[in-house]
Amino acid sequence: xxxxxxxxxxxxxxxxxxxxxxxxxxxxxxxxxxxxxxxxxxxxxxxxxxxxxxxxxxxxxxxxxxxxxxxxxxxxxxxxxxxxxxxxxxxxxxxxxxxxxxxxxxxxxxxxxxxxxxxxxxxxxxxxxxxxxxxxxxxxxxxxxxxxxxxxxxxxxxxxxxxxxxxx
Amino acid sequence: xxxxxxxxxxxxxxxxxxxxxxxxxxxxxxxxxxxxxxxxxxxxxxxxxxxxxxxxxxxxx
Numbered sequence: 137x138x139x140x141x142x143x144x145x146x147x148x149x150x151x152x153x154x155x156x157x158x159x160x161x162x163x164x165x166x167x168x169x170x171x172x173x174x175x176x177x178x179x180x181x182x183x184x185x186x187x188x189x190x191x192x193x194x195x196x197x198x199x200x201x202x203x204x205x206x207x208x209x210x211x212x213x214x215x216x217x218x219x220x221x222x223x224x225x226x227x228x229x230x231x232x233x234x235x236x237x238x239x240x241x242x243x244x245x246x247x248x249x250x251x252x253x254x255x256x257x258x259x260x261x262x263x264x265x266x267x268x269x270x271x272x273x274x275x276x277x278x279x280x281x282x283x284x285x286x287x288x289x290x291x292x293x294x295x296x297x298x299x300x301x302x303x304x
Numbered sequence: 305x306x307x308x309x310x311x312x313x314x315x316x317x318x319x320x321x322x323x324x325x326x327x328x329x330x331x332x333x334x335x336x337x338x339x340x341x342x343x344x345x346x347x348x349x350x351x352x353x354x355x356x357x358x359x360x361x362x363x364x365x
């Protein structure tokens with residue numbers, strides 16, 4: 137995992153990506169009890185001009201140059217399948233801009249804050265997301281005020297009410 | 305089972321999971337890999353369960 141994170145940081149250093157943050161299952165398990173997962177999801181901001189279409193081409197080229205294989209939509213970086221997800225909506229853009237800088241295995245890296253991960257889970261709303269969101273309420277340390285603020289600004293209050301109704 | 309006892313069990317379970325949420329991330333990754341191994345074993349007995357190709361035990365140091 138240390139090598140994976142170091143190689144991911146190389147994408148920042150070579151300016152192939154502008155920003156990244158760990159998201160998805162591994163991002164969630166930073167805050168809650170882990171369960172099984174098989175990939176590392178990264179939310180990324182690709183270094184592309186405003187008029188250019190967002191393309192993962194440069195990342196795939198970098199992977200090829202490093203001898204990394206692809207598995208479906210993942211690139212296997214030092215043993216871990218990594219999925220690069222360009223920011224896809226305003227909530228995710230804001231989540232990435234407010235990412236936390238942390239250190240894992242002695243390597244500087246970035247992760248989405250719990251309040252944003254929770255809001256994204258609520259927005260995505262798959263059974264898996266609802267299950268993990270419930271665990272966040274039971275296990276994670278987060279700011280209720282910040283979470284409420286995000287819900288309000290991204291019109292997620294109705295979804296939150298529905299989630300609470302189901303959870304009861 | 306009394307209501308008091310079942311509440312006690314429920315509370316201990318919540319406490320247990322909350323404590324597990326606090327373990328260092330590096331330890332959590334070790335747990336995830338162990339869970340992947342268990343999952344892989346279980347899948348051997350259930351070949352009908354289609355899984356994506358990237359569902360593999362992480363080969364990391």
